[in-house]
Every structure is written in structure tokens, then in C-alpha cells.
Amino acid sequence: MSKDVIIGFLGCGNVGSGAWRLLEGFGADIEHRAGLRFVIRKVLVRDLQKPRDIAFPAGVLTDNPDDVLNDPEIQIVAEFLGGEEPSYTLMRRALNAGKTVVTANKVAFALHWHELQKAAKRNGAGLYYEAAVCGAIPIIHSLEESLQANRIDKIFGIVNGTTNYILTRMSKNAEDYATVLRDAQRLGLAEPDPAADVEGLDAAYKLSILASLAFHGRVPFEDVYVEGITHVSAEDIRCGQELGYTLKLLAIAKRNGLNVETRVHPTFVRSDHPLANVSGSFNAVYLHGHACKEMMFLGRGAGDMPTASAIVSDLERAASSCMHRYPTFENEVNPKVSLRNNTDWQCPFYIRMLAKDEPGVLSRVAKCFADEQVSIAAVQQKGDCHNGRVTLVVITHRAGEKAMQRAITALDGDIATLESMIRVEEE
């Protein structure tokens, strides 16, 4: 005897269509194995007239959210609208009506996790969001239910496929940013307006969710330092490669006691690090816990079917749960131990400058670093002299972000100008 599970979809773009197709094609297997028969009762769309690939049965499509939210038979609402609103309002309404929510929406979830969770608990409803972070990769579920006996102190994520595709192409073929971005847009791997991806915001939303979950504390999106890849040059990638580094847009979260640092920026990782080999549009999350030690999850972070894989697994978990669980924030339990946002993190830095090719210049450049207690690990002069200037690449030992910023501000433009500053993670 199968149990009917009545679902409503909010949205049916790429992700929603994937979920529909997976349920249609694989529903018999799920019924056979788990005894659950998913019935999609209503699908909210913006435009009823738009031509669609899927032949929806009559009466399923609607442009009125009330048809989903006020239907007493709908037990689970799956949200694929994306963006903060109206998604947040609609999800809250669903939860307040006692309906379990499954969402793929990193933005609304990262910004309103706390409120959504409170509404879910209050109404005995479930709240599932595996698909909001890294598509098919079960990183949310693993943090919640497989790695929970760990004090996780470090997360490094390649959580945006678009930027990883661009950086991989730039690294492998020495192509420049603008060319590869255009290609990625043509191939559908970058949006016509690529800002959210290439400026690092998409990664920052995901990092806020991952860090909150891993550190059992709220790590607000607003606290994440964000720097995208728009200014990355093929020359820096090449200089890094010569030094044994690969450039990635990393989402980094570290916890040391109650101090937390979260940052998204182009980062040099050692070329033999597992993350260095994550190429193309793949996503990966690398973490370290006090018991599990190093661990990495790699997979498809986007795409209709990989995201549907996460959504349908959440639907099945939601439908077969006899009691929904909610992640606990330590600072909910004990407000005195709130995590603190540390913006003065420490790391090695890669600095590329154009410097005057004359005696005494290196000593004056080095003094700017020394004045801020930034210790230099290596200096290389690259290539020939152009217009009286040579390229100078400096790798520092671990130094404070703020000291480093002061050091490069103190550079005398007359003798050396800063071309780029890229943070390094040594593992």
C-alpha cells in the first residue's frame, strides 16, 4: 500500500522542470522502494501562456499562489522561484499553514533562515534545503546527520560552477577573462547578466549557509567578505602556476573558538591540493573536522537533473519523516556564546607589482612590508623591463589582512605600483 504525498510547486523554470521530470520518470521506482506516491497537484508559474516542454495535465498550472498555499490537501511545497521575494513570503505562508517546505533557494534561505526555521518549528512543519547549496552534492545532509560529531574548523568550497569554469579555462589555455566569459555565456554556463556569479555573491550566500550549519551558529550573509573574479588576469594565473599554485574562487570559512572568518575571493591553492583539480563547472566542498579529518565532496553544483536529485531526496525524506529535525544554533541555546566575525584573518599573500628597475627599489618595497611586520617568503623578478619597470612578484609568510592592506597602501607609486594582491591558502 503506497502513501500519497500531495505536493505543490512554486515555480517551474529549469530546476522545477527537472524535479517534475525526475518524479515522472523515477516515481515508480520510489513507490516500489519507499511506498510513497508523489502527486504534483499544483504548479505556480508567472505566465500561463508561456510555451513549455512539459505537457502538464489540465488544471495543474496556476498563476495564483493561493491555489498552492490554500489547498488543504497539499502537504509539501517545493519552492524554485529563486531570489528573496516573493519566495520568502510564500515559504513563510506555507510553513504557517503547516506545510513542509523543500527549497532550492539559497538567497531567501541564507537571508531568512532563522525566521523560516522558527515558523517551521512553530507549525510542526519540515524545512529542507539540500538543493540550495551545491546542487546534487549532499553536503547539507552530511553536515546535519553524518559529520555532527565533529568540531569543524575549516571549510573551503568551490561552490560556483560558472566562475570555476571560467578560471579553469583561463588556467588551462591562458585565455583572458573577457573571452572566456563570452564563451561561457554562449554555452549557457554564465547568465546574460553574470554579476551574481562573477562578483562572488552566489558563493557568499552558499557559504553563509554552510558555515552556519558547520559551526552551529549564525554566520550572516552580511558578514561574508566578498571579492569576485572580474579583475583576475591571465598573468597572475600564470605567475601562480610557476610557483606551484592554482587559482580558484574559494568560499572560505574558518572557526577558531568563537572567532569566525568567512570570505569569498580568488585564492591560490597548492596545485597538488584536491581542490586544485576540481575543474570546469564542478563544485566541491573540502572541510576538516577534529574527528573526521580532511574530507571532500565533489559533484555537479547546478543543472536541472543534479538539482532535482537533491530536491527529490529531500521530498522523500520529508514525506517519510515521522519527526522533522531542525539544525540548532549554539547562540540560540546560549546567547552568550555568539560567534564573532573576524575580518582580520591571517594568510600568506601573493603580490604582483610593477617596480622601477634601479638599485634600492627592492629595499624600499621590502621596507613597506617590514614596517607592517609582514615577512616576505619569496621574491621573483619576472620578464623584461618595459618603460623602465619590471614585474616583481612577492609571496609573504602568513600575515594579517589589515597589516597587508596598510603595507600595499604605503607603497610609493613612484617606485612600485600594485598590480594585484591575491590571498593564498597553504594546506
Place this chain on the structure above:
Amino acid sequence: MSKDVIIGFLGCGNVGSGAWRLLEGFGADIEHRAGLRFVIRKVLVRDLQKPRDIAFPAGVLTDNPDDVLNDPEIQIVAEFLGGEEPSYTLMRRALNAGKTVVTANKVAFALHWHELQKAAKRNGAGLYYEAAVCGAIPIIHSLEESLQANRIDKIFGIVNGTTNYILTRMSKNAEDYATVLRDAQRLGLAEPDPAADVEGLDAAYKLSILASLAFHGRVPFEDVYVEGITHVSAEDIRCGQELGYTLKLLAIAKRNGLNVETRVHPTFVRSDHPLANVSGSFNAVYLHGHACKEMMFLGRGAGDMPTASAIVSDLERAASSCMHRYPTFENEVNPKVSLRNNTDWQCPFYIRMLAKDEPGVLSRVAKCFADEQVSIAAVQQKGDCHNGRVTLVVITHRAGEKAMQRAITALDGDIATLESMIRVEEE
């Protein structure tokens, strides 16, 4: 208000001690977050007099299994004895007494999964076994609850850290097998009797569990083809590297309809495949599902604390479940669709021979292949002539295992002798 969860340990070697230490050091965090207070009531050991690192409270250690199994207050039994017996008998007794079992025992579990699961269901007890496969890596839980909406058609695992350590050293430093094995034994990375690891049995037990779970059908240990790494030569590793391949001991499971092939053997993978970069004692599981596409999990597959990470997460899941779940085998639901064991798999082959250095030899060698419809993709003659013989390396196109075996049996020793035959996985 915390809930007390009373546990008994069966065994307290490396893995059990790790679980004890993790619960001791992290128990307050678990209580704080999940409201569960784990109390280890009894620990079964073989020798009460043996000196131990852990200062067990008086009365906890016992050498009588009945003290664990007959204690009505013990709700969960965690089994770390290893091996088939007495583990299987003790776990079955625990389940029949209505106690939930958490086990790290791949052997007893792979051999008696079906009986253990039946006993668990019949008695309303839970059966958790994340720690039995790949240590800290949450591959069991992910297959059960995150990737279940996938038709998984392929699993490639590096599931034995000892052999991966040995092959990594042989690959990186061109060292020979015997030297590296001795080093691994000295470092505690290989057992004094290394047979179970180096002959592939450990990997085969794990593969039987992974394949059964992924394919929703019983894949008996006895059906797994097993070949270890004892005959692997530094020369084959080097020849493979020149052709763009890295040698790994892969645990391979493929499903095509109801046909399943499962095999553990040294395998050449392309050097740019994510598995090729899994080095040292790391484990990894790479899989492909019809929705999730390619995915890989990488982490510590052994060691006291990584294994404890999996055990304690299972303990927490077991203790907070209001209803235990059991994986379903399709052939339990419908005996007509039993999986079929396919031993005549297809793959490309790497063949190294010593052949006479004279005209017509290559044509005669090639004829042995052609007679079995094995098509050659590349031939290389390597190095100089020794004793009138040269090294000949052949890479074939995809061919059937049995045809390939017939082809090499047909080689005329007078003109060419087989030195090695290694299967290749092209991805």
C-alpha cells in the same frame, strides 16, 4: 532536559577506543545540541588484564558478552570486534533482544546483511553501519538518504587505504612493491599479515555492501571478482604513466539493467580523472547516477578518530530516530527481478609482453588478439632488446574479459610471453 542513551561496546581496540574518546571529549557538545547524553555502561574486551590507554570506570570492562547483551537498560550495542565471528552471532543476539546495533564490521555485515536486517526489522531495532565502509566518509548515509532518487549505474571506489598508500608511493617514487610494503608495515599503515588488504578482500567486502545499497539488490561478496596488488610491478606503473594512466586498486561496480558486474583489481585510470589524484591512505568513492551525474566523496577511510566520527553520528541518528529505516532490496519486493552477476565484463586492456625481436612477431601476436575479436588501440615497443626479447605494450579497445583471457592464453610462448595484464577504465 537531556535524554540518557545507554550503550554497550562489543570490543575496544583501535576503533572502539576512538569512539570512547570522541564521546568523552565531544559528549557535552552533543548533549548541548541534540539533547542526548550517551552513557557507556559496559565494554566487552577479550582480556581484562591488558593495559589500556583509557581509564575505564570500575565495572565497565567485562569479558562476558552476556553482561552487554542481557543488560535490559542497554539500548544500543556498538560492535567493533571485526571479523565474521563471534561478531555476527553477538549482533544477531543484540537485535533479537530489541537492541539497536551500530557496527564498524564490514566482514560480518557483508556476509550476513540480509539476516541482520531481518532480525532488526522483526524486533523493531535499528541497524547502522556507516563505519563499516570508508571510515568517516558518509557514503552509506548518502546512498540511503541523499542519492536515492538516482538510478546509479557505476561506482568506482578506492576503498582500501593500505593499498592506495602502497600504489601512491610506487607511482611517485618508482619504488618496488616489497620495499613499500615493508615501510607501510613499519609505519602502521599495513598489518603484520597484510593479506586481507593487499589481496583485495577488504575492498571486496566494502564493494559488496556499496553495490547492494546503490543497486537496491543483493550483490553477494562471493560474486565479487578479486585480484590484489601483490603482483604489481614498478615497470607497469611507469609504462602506464607514459600512456597517461595512473594505477589504482579500484573496487568497480556497474549495473546495466539487471546485469551487475563487481570486481576489485589493479586498474589504470586516466591521470586526469579525480580518482587518479586520490593519494596516500585516502579513500574515495566516485559514482554516476542518472540524475546527480558524476560525484565523488573523498576522506579518511580508516583510523580511530575518522571511524569514530562515523560511529558517533550513527549513534546519534539511532538515538534520535523515532522510526528506524532499512534499505530495501528490489529482489525482496519482487524476486523475479533478481540482479544477475556478469563475469564477462568489457573494458580496454593493457598488456605487457616480452617478445622476440624479429620480423613477423608483431603480426603473430596481433593475430592472437584478432582471432578473439580483440581490437588493438595502440602498440609500443619499449626499451632495448635483452636476451633477444623486447618489451611490447599493447592497449586494446574495449573487449570482453573472457575473449581477452583466451587471447593471452593463445600467445605462443616461443614468440611472446605475457608479463602482465591490467584492466583499464576510460571515463
